[in-house]
Amino acid sequence: MSPRAAWRLESLGFQEVYDYTAGKQEWSAFGLPVEGKAAEQPRAIDVMRTDVPTCHLDDRLADVRPMVEKAEWNVCVVVNDERIVLGLLRAEQLASGDEKTAEEAMRPGPSTFRPNVPIEQMAEHMIEHDQESAPITTPEGRLMGMLRRQDAAKVALEVHHHHHEHEEEG
Amino acid sequence: MPRSIGRDEVQHLLDQGAQLVEVLPAEEFEDEHIAGAVNIPLRKIDREARDRLDTARPVIVYCYDDP
Numbered sequence: 001m002s003p004r005a006a007w008r009l010e011s012l013g014f015q016e017v018y019d020y021t022a023g024k025q026e027w028s029a030f031g032l033p034v035e036g037k038a039a040e041q042p043r044a045i046d047v048m049r050t051d052v053p054t055c056h057l058d059d060r061l062a063d064v065r066p067m068v069e070k071a072e073w074n075v076c077v078v079v080n081d082e083r084i085v086l087g088l089l090r091a092e093q094l095a096s097g098d099e100k101t102a103e104e105a106m107r108p109g110p111s112t113f114r115p116n117v118p119i120e121q122m123a124e125h126m127i128e129h130d131q132e133s134a135p136i137t138t139p140e141g142r143l144m145g146m147l148r149r150q151d152a153a154k155v156a157l158e159v160h161h162h163h164h165e166h167e168e169e170g
Numbered sequence: 171m172p173r174s175i176g177r178d179e180v181q182h183l184l185d186q187g188a189q190l191v192e193v194l195p196a197e198e199f200e201d202e203h204i205a206g207a208v209n210i211p212l213r214k215i216d217r218e219a220r221d222r223l224d225t226a227r228p229v230i231v232y233c234y235d236d237p
Contacts, residue, residue: 001212001233005193006172008215014225017172020180020232024192024204027177027232033205 029139031115044122045115047155048136048145054079055102057086062098064089075133077143078102084141085112090132112137115144122147123156172231180230188228204232 006019020027028034031045053071055064055078068076068089076094078087087106096105112135113122126134126149136144175183184190190207192199199209210218223229 002193002231003172003174005191005212005215005231005233008212009219009223009229009231010172012216012219012225014219014223014229016228018175018179018183018188018228018230019172020177020230021174021235022177023232023235024202025235027180027204028202030177032177032181034202035205035207036200036202038202 026139028116029114031138031144034116042119042155042159043115044113044117044119044134044136044147044152045144047119047122047151048115048147049151050145052077052133052135052143052146054083054143055089056080057101057103059102060098061089061094061096061100061102061105064102065094065098068094073146075146076102077135077146078106079143083143085110085135085137085143088135110135112141113147114139119152120156120159123149123152126152175230180232183228183230186228188230189223191223191229191231192233193231194233198234207232 002019002021006017009017051071053068053073053076055076057078064076074091076089077085078089079085087108088110089102089106093105093107115136132149134147136147138144190204192203192207192209193212195211196209208222210222
């Protein structure tokens, strides 16, 4: 639709016309600012934490573990120099032998979620799949933050109560 | 000829004062739109574009996605 609009604007005398073909779907999936009714509802990006520890493939668990404990997390995201998510070290993997590298111990290819997913949907998914935390990434896999189930469930419950109150008022 | 651009260029052009237009119907715009965009649905472009936009300034149009 937007290419036709762009051509029509040009024919109407607009001198410099551009077409953002990936559109609002991509914009929103990258966590860029949006407005409107749907945008008022909390999403993963609003609740995720950005202080989640990260490490690289060749880091040794002996070094990673104390860093994760100090940060008061029980998970570490294995990333490359571009912050692309390659794997996860959860408590079980972090407890592997000291000499192991992150690459040897990690769970590769974890599921990741986009920042624009509504928080209620995230909470439901995490509870259903018994997932304690979920990496939030751009569509190209770059780490933006980590969503904790506890945080997601708390905010989802608040949203639910808010809706319920409004329904009762109405 | 209109040029297809990516989100980095959109941000750059917006910083420079470009006009951003969502061409989807009003209901979809009201539900969610890129911050700062105005809504001129495709069918209304002929009637409204010249009144609501500056022909001399860059204009970026978008819809949901157009792969």
